[in-house]
Amino acid sequence: MDSSQLPRRIIKETQRLLSEPVPGISAAPSEDNLRYFNVIILGPDSSPYQGGVFKLELFLPEDYPMAAPKVRFLTKIYHPNVDKLGRICLDILKDKWSPALQIRTVLLSIQALMSAPNPDDPLDENIARQWKTNEVEAMNTARQWTELYAHQA
Amino acid sequence: MQGSGVVVVPRNFRLLEELEKGEKGIGDGTVSYGMDSDDLMMRNWTGTIIGPPNTVHDGRIYTLKIYCDEQYPNKPPQVRFQSRVQLSCVAPNGVVDARTFHILGRWNRTYTMETVLTELRREMAAPHNRKLPQPPEGSNY
Numbered sequence A: 001m002d003s004s005q006l007p008r009r010i011i012k013e014t015q016r017l018l019s020e021p022v023p024g025i026s027a028a029p030s031e032d033n034l035r036y037f038n039v040i041i042l043g044p045d046s047s048p049y050q051g052g053v054f055k056l057e058l059f060l061p062e063d064y065p066m067a068a069p070k071v072r073f074l075t076k077i078y079h080p081n082v083d084k085l086g087r088i089c090l091d092i093l094k095d096k097w098s099p100a101l102q103i104r105t106v107l108l109s110i111q112a113l114m115s116a117p118n119p120d121d122p123l124d125e126n127i128a129r130q131w132k133t134n135e136v137e138a139m140n141t142a143r144q145w146t147e148l149y150a151h152q153a
Numbered sequence B: 001m002q003g004s005g006v007v008v009v010p011r012n013f014r015l016l017e018e019l020e021k022g023e024k025g026i027g028d029g030t031v032s033y034g035m036d037s038d039d040l041m042m043r044n045w046t047g048t049i050i051g052p053p054n055t056v057h058d059g060r061i062y063t064l065k066i067y068c069d070e071q072y073p074n075k076p077p078q079v080r081f082q083s084r085v086q087l088s089c090v091a092p093n094g095v096v097d098a099r100t101f102h103i104l105g106r107w108n109r110t111y112t113m114e115t116v117l118t119e120l121r122r123e124m125a126a127p128h129n130r131k132l133p134q135p136p137e138g139s140n141y
Helices: A008-019 A103-115 A125-133 A135-149 B011-024 B113-124
Strands: A025-030 A033-042 A053-059 A070-073 B031-035 B044-050 B061-067 B078-081
Touching: A008 A025, A008 A033, A008 A103, A025 A103, A033 A103, A053 A103, A053 B011, A070 A103, A070 B011, A125 A135, B011 B031, B011 B113, B031 B113, B044 B113, B061 B113
Parallel strands: none
Antiparallel strands: A025 A033, A033 A053, A053 A070, B031 B044, B044 B061, B061 B078
């Protein structure tokens, strides 16, 4: 895809993501589709995901930035706001999206969601129940999953 | 790889769209599909076709296995009937033959699992298929 066909807004966002990356986050467009990003978010410190390397994929639909980016985890993660297919329950990806937000803000919000899970607005009911009834145990499971799935070379 | 200015939805997001559409239900419900397991790569699906009226398939419920590999939707899925059926485009083992089923044979990236199921249902009602003798209802391969 010739980048001259890409909206200027996407080109600028991409350039900034590459030149001034957010700490703990990398996002790079794929060679054959400049709207499709390979994303890595490092598990935030003092969260059960600390030390993990989490892969995600992000796609800018045709009507971006009027519509939110689409994003999901490719690494399995034990988190009440992420379902088994890696889909993320986050208001700014849905009804709270605004064209003033960017890829950068979306990824920062996901990083923040990893630090502060929100079991009151769950996507995975079982994990949310565990989070609310036995947070210590839930954090332990999240740590185990991080070891198991987010440590591949 | 991409035409001028065309936005190409990558495989996984395309399959997520299809999943959500399938969960909401399609049209009058004569075809439907869903994902088999919680595989992150969304490869294995089960489709259902309710046989069209005024044919030997009337009222029969056919289930099919659909496999979407890494190349989907640039390449067609692999489609196989689980319920036994007699159709000109279905091999004796239940596999839908891309050489005779043009939706697979002349695949286009805009086609979906819904397209495949809808067109197979249309095939059932085609003059060369609508009266073919059928295996006992409810039998599987």
